[in-house]
Amino acid sequence: MKEMVEQIEMLLETGDKTQLHDYLNSLNISDVEELIGELPEHAAVFIESLSLNRAVNVFRILDFPTQERLLKKLPGYKTAELINELPPDDRTSLFSELHGDTVKNLILHLPPDDRKQALALLGYEEDSVGRLMTPDYVAVRKDWDVVRVLSHIRRYGKNSETIDVIYVIDDHGVLLDDIRIREILLVDPATKISDLMDNRLIALNVNDPQEEVINTFRMNNRVALPVTDHNDILLGIVTVDDILWIANEEYTEDIQKIGGTEALDEPYLDIPLLKLVKKRVGWLIILFLSEMLTATAMGFFEDQIAKAVVLALFVPLIISSGGNSGSQASTLIIQAMALGEVTVADWWRVMRREIISGLLLGVTLGIIGFFRIYIWTLFSDIYGPHWVLVGTTVGLALVGIVLWGSLAGSMLPLMLKKLGLDPATSSAPFVATLVDVTGLIIYFTIAVSIMHI
Incomplete structure (x- = not known):
């Protein structure tokens, strides 16, 4: 270059x-x-x-x-x-x-x-298939033979977006089938188009959301798909190059939302600075106000903290572990939903997996947390004579908070989708903030129960 x-x-x-x-x-x-x-x-x-x-x-x-x-x-x-x-x-x-x-x-x-x-x-609606389609395609009739079809392609094919696929319509423009060009080229010239039709037609509706079409292309391995209205009249076609652009835009938008900001309408270096700040400040204010609830939660347990100050040492460890597990779960589920691997109907399967994985992850971190406290007591008296109770509190709290974080992170995107909202807005920072506040309540509730403070 x-x-x-x-x-x-x-x-x-x-x-x-x-x-x-x-x-x-x-x-x-x-x-x-x-x-x-x-x-x-x-x-x-x-x-x-x-x-x-x-x-x-x-x-x-x-x-x-x-x-x-x-x-x-x-x-x-x-x-x-x-x-x-x-x-x-x-x-x-x-x-x-x-x-x-x-x-x-x-x-x-x-x-x-x-x-x-x-x-x-x-x-057509801004994010509909109608905005993507092109009316430049090759259409034939089912009673034509291959000789006539090839003559038609030679005459009109140069103006078509693609001739990889030929579309079969009736006298009223209703889409009957689509046939790949190789099937036409490899048969006897006298063959009728009706003999090549297999009626395994996949078509898009002109009002379908663009985002849903991405998965249709991916699952069916097509270079182009026909677009029809509610009466099955062929209106145009959508080609894979347009879908790749849309997929890139959707992916970029989701990544930005997962990062805790509004989707940018322009490349990062091209967007005006004040507009960039405006896109970011809204979520930051919401997250800031939400995080203030952690101070409220700690104030509620002020007397317990005063009796066992050592508990405050583990607050960052506890809430960050819960936030991290929640961020992991939300990112995995949002990605799986975007690829069509998970739908709202799979909520119970997702919950069951996250309960098991959350428990296993929590137990792993809880054991590490307990042994970290045990090892420190060999060289220091910082945790006092009741270090076993402190270690048990931290260990059990990690199990509960990591489990809760996994459940919150996995269920929130599915809930938003059910409500007709964008699952990507359940961003990692948002889930982390939610788990931070509730994690403190779990931590100090366990501490009160075990240490009787």
Whole structure:
């Protein structure tokens, strides 16, 4: 990349547009995208220097903030070319992110049919499959033979998003089946399409949430899936490249939420500082106010702490162990839910596993905690003559708190999903804070019972 940047900088300095054009067009699309990231001030020059087809393909893989900056810098004719050549699904994705006035101006660059198509796609819910689909596909009739189908593909296939899959429809546009192109190529030319149909159709509804479609693609190993309305009319297709983008966005959003912040709408280095602070401060205030309850809990047991000050030494150990086990459990369950491995209906199986694993983890930490106190008594009198009671208290408290943390961390995401909320909001910091407060109550309740203070 360093050599590439140096070569480009030299060409820019000499002002040789022909060599710049030839050099950029010889690079991989991903290399040009990296160059735009390295030299953002020259992004518009790079796009103008590329052939139209390659410029469109580079523009498609750029993140939205970069696309938006490019549209402001490019001359009107180049913007019109890009918008016209963008596939309908990518164009819709771009329009959905832009300001309304900007979209109105860009739509004017489109031919009447494309303009109507863009407005129709923008009419679907923001996070629905309808926003992802493209109407560029190849559809055939079941009474056609392979010869006619191949002739149809030659004529219209170049305008299709993909010809890996051919769609079979009836006279009213109802989707009947989908057939992979290899099945058509490997049979006798006189074969009827109806003979190739297996009726194992998988289709998406135009109003399906985008997030759910990710798992459909993953489970069925498809490069494209058809999109229909409630009457099974074929409206378009969704391809795997769009799903990969959505999966990346969902993954990024979930990771940010698990970290205890609102999802960022822009790359970290591009988002304005005040907006970044705003995204983070809300959760921090909630967590701060929640953690203040730990002081309330300790105040409730003030007399017990005064009688056995040694108990206060283990407060950080106790609450951090519970918070850690809760964070582990919530992260595992959120990830499993995102991959479709766990659903709300599996709550009892999850609870049963976490009860067992929480007990085993708690017993392990409890034994370590007890022996840590025992070993210290061999060299110090810090725990006094009743060190066995202190060790037993700490050991049993760890068992209870780690078990509680595991249960809270695993059940909270499932509860939020049941309520129709995003499970990722049950972030690790949130679970840790919840377990901190309740962990203190468990700890001192056990201490009162064992040490009679």
